[in-house]
Amino acid sequence: MNSRPSKLLSSIAVALLGLSAIGVASANEEAAAPAAVAGGKPAQVGVCAACHGENGVSASPLFPNLAGQHRSYIEVALKGYKSGARKNAVMGGQAAGLSDADIKALAVWYSSQKPVLYTVSPEGEAKK
Numbered sequence: 001m002n003s004r005p006s007k008l009l010s011s012i013a014v015a016l017l018g019l020s021a022i023g024v025a026s027a028n029e030e031a032a033a034p035a036a037v038a039g040g041k042p043a044q045v046g047v048c049a050a051c052h053g054e055n056g057v058s059a060s061p062l063f064p065n066l067a068g069q070h071r072s073y074i075e076v077a078l079k080g081y082k083s084g085a086r087k088n089a090v091m092g093g094q095a096a097g098l099s100d101a102d103i104k105a106l107a108v109w110y111s112s113q114k115p116v117l118y119t120v121s122p123e124g125e126a127k128k
Contacts, residue, residue: 047094
């Protein structure tokens, strides 16, 4: 008797259980996030908007768009700037005063904004 199909089914079952646990954790984080944003846009967006735009769409190709970026990526990046693990003098200074709740609120806000795709021409001008 070949045990390969049963091993495959066992592996699939374990993977599905792992994914469902991740989904529950993610749902719990999302449920907690609105409390962090209390009323919508975090107050810190005003500072971020100077470079990244009010809704995360930068007016300049020099600064990255944050709109539609993955929430976890924004959180990891901001925590990296705050700790100094990610080097950028401007972002390090901006992130230094952010709490974990501020970082989560900003990540939720920007990840929920509508993304815009930029392409840069050979002349260096951003085109939407």
